[in-house]
Amino acid sequence: MALNVDLYDAILNGNAKKAHAATEAAIAAGVEPMALIQESMVPAMDEVGRLFECEEYFVPELLLAGRAMKGAMELLKPLLTAAGQKMAVRVVIGTVKGDLHDIGKNIVASMLEGSGFEVIDLGTDVSPENFVAAVEQRKPHVVCMSALLTVTMPAMKLTIDALQTAGLRTQVKVLIGGAPVTHQYAKEIGADGYSENANGAVGLVKNLLAGEAA
Amino acid sequence: MTCDLVRIRLEPLSVELKLPLGSSLIAALAAHGVEFPCGGMGECSGCQVRVLSGSLLVTEADSATLTPDQLAKGWRLACQARAHESLVLECGQWRMQILADDNPSDPIPKVGALATMVAPSIPAVISRERAGDQSASSSRGLAVAIDLGTTTIAAQLIDASGNVLAVETALNPQAAFGSDVMSRIRAALEGQDLTTPIRVALGQIVARLARGRASQVAEVLLVGNTVMHHLFGSLDVEPLAHVPFQSPNLAEQRFTPRDLGWDLPSDCVVRFARCIGGFIGSDILAGIVAAGIALGDDLTALVDLGTNGEIAIGNRHGIVCASTAAGPAFEAGSIRMGMRAVTGAIAYVALVDGTLRPTVLGDGAPRGICGSGLVDAVAAGLRSGSILANGRIADGSKNFPIALPVVLYQSDIRELQLAKGAIAAGFRLLLKRLGAQVSSLHAIHLAGAFGNYVQIESALRIGLLEAPHSVIHAAGNTALRGAKMLLLAREEPQLPPIEHVSLAADPAFQDEFAACMTFPENL
Ligand code: B12
Numbered sequence: 111m112a113l114n115v116d117l118y119d120a121i122l123n124g125n126a127k128k129a130h131a132a133t134e135a136a137i138a139a140g141v142e143p144m145a146l147i148q149e150s151m152v153p154a155m156d157e158v159g160r161l162f163e164c165e166e167y168f169v170p171e172l173l174l175a176g177r178a179m180k181g182a183m184e185l186l187k188p189l190l191t192a193a194g195q196k197m198a199v200r201v202v203i204g205t206v207k208g209d210l211h212d213i214g215k216n217i218v219a220s221m222l223e224g225s226g227f228e229v230i231d232l233g234t235d236v237s238p239e240n241f242v243a244a245v246e247q248r249k250p251h252v253v254c255m256s257a258l259l260t261v262t263m264p265a266m267k268l269t270i271d272a273l274q275t276a277g278l279r280t281q282v283k284v285l286i287g288g289a290p291v292t293h294q295y296a297k298e299i300g301a302d303g304y305s306e307n308a309n310g311a312v313g314l315v316k317n318l319l320a321g322e323a324a
Numbered sequence: 325m326t327c328d329l330v331r332i333r334l335e336p337l338s339v340e341l342k343l344p345l346g347s348s349l350i351a352a353l354a355a356h357g358v359e360f361p362c363g364g365m366g367e368c369s370g371c372q373v374r375v376l377s378g379s380l381l382v383t384e385a386d387s388a389t390l391t392p393d394q395l396a397k398g399w400r401l402a403c404q405a406r407a408h409e410s411l412v413l414e415c416g417q418w419r420m421q422i423l424a425d426d427n428p429s430d431p432i433p434k435v436g437a438l439a440t441m442v443a444p445s446i447p448a449v450i451s452r453e454r455a456g457d458q459s460a461s462s463s464r465g466l467a468v469a470i471d472l473g474t475t476t477i478a479a480q481l482i483d484a485s486g487n488v489l490a491v492e493t494a495l496n497p498q499a500a501f502g503s504d505v506m507s508r509i510r511a512a513l514e515g516q517d518l519t520t521p522i523r524v525a526l527g528q529i530v531a532r533l534a535r536g537r538a539s540q541v542a543e544v545l546l547v548g549n550t551v552m553h554h555l556f557g558s559l560d561v562e563p564l565a566h567v568p569f570q571s572p573n574l575a576e577q578r579f580t581p582r583d584l585g586w587d588l589p590s591d592c593v594v595r596f597a598r599c600i601g602g603f604i605g606s607d608i609l610a611g612i613v614a615a616g617i618a619l620g621d622d623l624t625a626l627v628d629l630g631t632n633g634e635i636a637i638g639n640r641h642g643i644v645c646a647s648t649a650a651g652p653a654f655e656a657g658s659i660r661m662g663m664r665a666v667t668g669a670i671a672y673v674a675l676v677d678g679t680l681r682p683t684v685l686g687d688g689a690p691r692g693i694c695g696s697g698l699v700d701a702v703a704a705g706l707r708s709g710s711i712l713a714n715g716r717i718a719d720g721s722k723n724f725p726i727a728l729p730v731v732l733y734q735s736d737i738r739e740l741q742l743a744k745g746a747i748a749a750g751f752r753l754l755l756k757r758l759g760a761q762v763s764s765l766h767a768i769h770l771a772g773a774f775g776n777y778v779q780i781e782s783a784l785r786i787g788l789l790e791a792p793h794s795v796i797h798a799a800g801n802t803a804l805r806g807a808k809m810l811l812l813a814r815e816e817p818q819l820p821p822i823e824h825v826s827l828a829a830d831p832a833f834q835d836e837f838a839a840c841m842t843f844p845e846n847l
């Protein structure tokens with residue numbers, strides 16, 4: 111296992127410039143893109159998640175680390191495509207209809223991406239129909255929904271119902287989150303999982319898919 | 325079929341209730357004024373009761389929100405509890421409220437100060453002749469101004485010269501449906517009646533204010549945010565439940581006392597002033613009037629450090645405003661040991677020779693911390709190096725002792741970072757919208773109770789406000805003062821266009837918010 115210390119440190123410290131430079135240098139040196147992701151980026155975001163979990167990092171650090179990771183990923187993506195390589199797990203994520211709060215959703219998206227999943231971000235105010243369309247077209251393994259308002263939480267249920275009606279519910283795992291959402295609510299509306307933070311979201315995706323494989 | 329009843333006694337007021345066996349406590353307790361801040365979702369732990377006799381099961385939500393120690397002492401969330409036997413309960417909120425009585429706090433501007441503020445604008449509207457209303461009003465000289473807040477209500481009876489003749493304050497009875505506007509909207513959409521309770525409560529307040537002279541009341545003016553405006557007027561709140569949060573019904577609402585069931589002369593005019601846009605209502609409109617923003621060429625700002633975090637900045641040529649949705653941290657709502665500014669609350673914290681010197685309201689031992697204490701404590705922690713600029717407690721211990729048993733947890737500091745980051749980011753973006761710099765600000769008026777209590781020095785240290793100390797002033801209840809000025813003005817004051825800026829639509833918000841969440845390095 112070859113850890114690229116420069117890239118690892120740059121992501122951990124949220125330094126986008128250094129992350130970009132380290133990635134360019136690694137590519138120039140002929141490092142396999144997939145190896146760079148799995149052996150340096152994923153461990154870095156893992157550590158970011160751990161630091162957040164033990165309350166050392168907070169939202170600003172998560173956003174900065176996410177940005178550094180994203181910058182590096184943008185350089186690697188075209189190379190992966192060219193090599194015909196794909197991430198094993200695909201996630202569709204969005205903030206539900208009626209809601210424009212996206213900071214938490216963005217953090218979850220970058221933690222997932224940084225954990226080596228392909229993430230398709232539908233943005234904010236995403237209607238149940240648009241979630242359904244994305245599931246049809248992109249065939250994700252997981253759908254993540256975020257809501258920050260008590261009044262937009264019911265849109266999560268509507269989306270799950272719409273997936274059901276479209277006959278797609280069994281093809282995807284549905285995860286929900288956002289400050290007012292609870293474990294209880296997730297159970298009530300038939301979601302497959304809930305986590306109170308972005309780090310937990312990564313663990314959930316891993317567990318759910320592991321459970322499925324088993 | 326028989327219906328078994330259980331008896332509940334609520335201490336320390338010794339209120340006796342009877343409930344059907346196995347039923348939820350919410351309705352019965354709410355009827356006696358107990359608040360359910362998160363609407364009974366089991367999330368805020370604001371509805372705690374302690375079992376003094378009998379027993380209540382520990383629910384999932386109890387274990388998630390209360391500490392093992394609290395559970396062992398018998399504390400439970402009232403909103404989750406079901407009564408399976410007769411009980412004696414201690415109501416956490418009442419404990420504070422009763423103690424609060426011997427420690428009065430006055431959110432209302434002093435009468436003298438008010439008189440000087442409105443003095444130039446005599447003679448009063450109360451006696452002005454309205455088109456099509458030449459009636460008796462000129463022979464009557466009294467009016468009522470009401471600030472209808474999401475949490476509290478403040479009302480005053482004034483005469484034609486602006487003298488305050490009577491004052492009433494109360495809690496908003498809609499609090500039984502949740503503490504923030506969103507919970508109220510949800511309750512209304514679920515078919516609950518939030519209009520009747522507030523009309524009844526305000527009717528009683530007006531009756532108390534005007535006792536013995538109701539016949540002289542010519543006008544009542546209410547101000548409040550858009551949700552209060554809609555719920556009072558029985559307007560549909562559905563448009564306020566989703567993007568873009570714009571209701572078609574923002575105009576002034578007029579009522580007769582008979583519409584409302586209020587005991588006032590039939591030709592008395594009751595008005596709820598117009599909203600500005602989004603959730604920003606006439607309380608901010610009145611605040612703009614009270615702060616004199618529209619009067620001069622100098623840039624002046626009004627900041628309401630409440631849950632909605634409204635900010636208005638401008639001058640006589642134009643005003644921009646936004647709501648930054650700070651959340652309840654300044655009211656210590658989301659703080660583990662947070663409480664209102666009543667007896668037992670740490671209200672101030674000074675740093676003297678490297679040690680924390682807390683000031684506890686009343687004489688007793690510290691029981692919790694209120695908003696001003698929280699801001700002070702974090703400012704002191706930053707000064708002493710116990711709290712780092714990124715918000716971490718330096719020694720990694722995850723809690724910062726203020727005055728035992730009161731400590732700040734790491735998560736409390738995070739909550740404060742979110743709230744103050746939202747306000748500061750909103751302020752920066754509004755200044756940017758005006759193309760202005762902090763240095764061109766003539767004054768910043770802090771509205772609301774928290775604005776009155778918070779130490780400006782500390783607010784600056786944590787980066788909640790970013791401006792020279794000399795331009796920042798505590799302005800008290802600007803909504804109520806503005807409402808009175810509107811009542812007394814000879815004619816509607818001419819206001820420049822007020823632009824409501826939706827921060828949600830601004831892609832720059834996230835970066836600004838993240839930047840503002842960290843604390844200033846050295847100040
Ligand atoms: C920032 C903010 C805003 C910004 C949003 C900017 C943006 N682009 O997102 C602005 C100022 C625009 C805004 C506007 C409004 N807001 Co606002 N806002 C906040 C604030 C201050 C912080 C929210 C936040 O970003 N937190 C940080 C992120 C990182 O946390 P998070 O979102 O919870 O995400 C974490 C977890 O929940 C989890 N997670 C999130 N999503 C998911 C998804 C999955 C699948 C999983 C597993 C996990 C997960 O992981 C994340 C990281 O760990 C809160 C109050 C507060 N102090 O919390 C109010 C708050 C959420 N807003 C509120 C309100 C009411 C509004 C408005 C409706 C009204 C207003 N006053 O203006 C508007 C509506 C906007 C809209 N159209 O949707 C209320 C909601 C109350 C309620 N009961 O519903 C709050 C609580 C404030 C309050 N008044 O009490 N807001």
Ligand code: FES
Nearest residue numbers: 366367368369403
């Ligand atoms: S926890 Fe009971 S009302 Fe919030």
